[in-house]
Amino acid sequence: MPPCFDNAENVTIRQREKLIVLLGRTDTGKTSTFNLMTGLCQPIGNRISSTTSKCxxxxxxxDTPGFGDTRGGDVSHLSLVDFFISLSSGIDILFYFVRFGTMNTTDLNLFLDIYxxxxxxxxxxxxxLVITDYSLANLEQVNIDGSEERKSLLKQLHDNDKYSYILDKFxxxxxxxDVSPTDYSRRELSKEIIDRFLHSFQPKSRFNCQNLQDAYRLIRRTQEMEEHxxxxxxxxxxxxxENxxxxxxxEKQIRHCQQLQISYEESTNQLEQxxxxxxxxxxxxxxxxxEEMKRQELRIRDEVKQVRQQLEEIEQEMDRSVTFNVVSYIPLIHIITNIMELNTKRKITQRIRKLLHSKKKIM
Structure with missing residues (x-):
């Protein structure tokens, strides 16, 4: 796995010298210190985002990307782990950068996360631990082991549990x-301080932790899970x-069914009406x-009654006289006709009653 460098084609690591890696939060002076020690002019970032995006x-x-970059997240973690794994020979010294007087709980949590x-x-x-932005005049004295200035400053730092935790571990x-670009003399003094420390500090062995492999897989797995x-x-x-x-x-179908049900009920009511x-x-x-047939029946009965009376009169007349006029048969013909009509109407009435009776049963 090749190192993840911006200048990958020009990397030449001298194996006989100590390999130093700069770590820390965004804008704690890593790149400024890197430029001071190498003579390069790598662009520096601000207190929000890191300019260094790769090792x-x-x-x-x-030099490594700054942790806590609002644009980075696990991407910078993965880039750093990817790079560390590529250094098969290991790392001699890790410089962890913080700013003087600004250490807080967030910085301590970031330190714990990294280590x-x-x-x-x-x-x-x-x-x-590299504390930058130290602007007091006794910059050289506080970097001399055993000096009163250093002892006093270390005591102050140990009174702060954030600094104390890291100092105890280191x-x-x-x-x-003090790598401020405005003060050349303090920058040169800072360079001398780093050189003296590198000359005096002899690590027991190179750092080449197998846990980096687990961290690499964990971060990769985290990215895959986030993608899923x-x-x-x-x-x-x-x-x-879709739901x-x-x-x-x-709901539309329910409303339609309700409308159909209402329409059906209305139609049923109308049909019933x-x-x-x-x-x-x-x-x-x-x-x-x-009622009309009853009235007609009554009329016919009256007529029949009248005819009978006429017949009786005719019979009486016939009894009195042997001969009679043919005209006398006319009332008789009329009576017979009425009787036939009456019989016909009775039959019709009976049929109508039967028909109505059958319809009532059907309904």
Whole structure:
């Protein structure tokens, strides 16, 4: 696996010299110190985002991306682990950078994240704390072992549990630097301080922790899981959209069924009303017909009565006289005709009654 360098084609690491890696939060002075020790002019970042996006090497110094970059996340972690794994020969010294007077809980948590999740506690033996932006006049004295100024400053730092935790892990290995580009003399003094430390500090062994492999797989796995999560979220959104469509369609069908039910009930009511009205009309017409036939029957009876009377008179007349006029047969013909008509109407009435009776049964 090749090193992840910006200047990958020009990397030449001198194996006989100590390999130094610069680590730390964004804008803690890593790249400024890297430029000071290598004579390069790598662009520096700000307190929000890191300009260094990949590991950059010159000589035996390696600059790394700043942790806590708002644009980075696990990408910078993965890049660093990828690079560390590529250094099969290991690392001699790890410079961990913080700013003087600005150490807080977030910085301490970032330190723990780097050394426990990415590196390992084995890296403590090869690490040194580098405190930048030290602007006090006693810059040289606080970097001399055993000096009163250094003892006093270390005591102040140990009173702060954030600095104290790191110093205890690093066995009080700490440098104070001022790499401000506006003060050339303090920059040169800082360079001398780093050179003296590198000459005096002899790590027991190179750091080459197997846990980096686990960290590499863990971060890769995390990225894969995040990718799966994004895919699942997309599928969930699509299912939500489809479910919303189906829900709207279901509600629409429910409303349609309700409308059909209302329409059916209205049609049934109308049909019932029409049926009742038809029955009422038929019954009324039937009653009227029967009443009319009764009246006609009464009239016919009256006529029959009159005819009988006439017949009786005719018989009486015939008894009195042997001869009679042919005209006398006319009333008789009329009577016979009325009797036949009456019989016919009775038959019709009976048929109508039977018909109405059968219709009532059907209904």
């Amino acid at each position: 950059y090497s010159s000589g035996n110094y390696i 426990k999740r990415i590196l390992s506690i084995d890296a403590y033996e090869n690490s040194c 066995q009080n290995r700490v440098m104070f630097l 999560c994004r895919e699942y979220r997309t599928e969930i959104e699509e299912l939500k959209t 919303e469509f189906l829900r709207n369609l279901y 029409v049926h009742q009205q038809t029955l009422l009309t038929i019954e009324t017409n039937h009653i009227l017909t029967i």
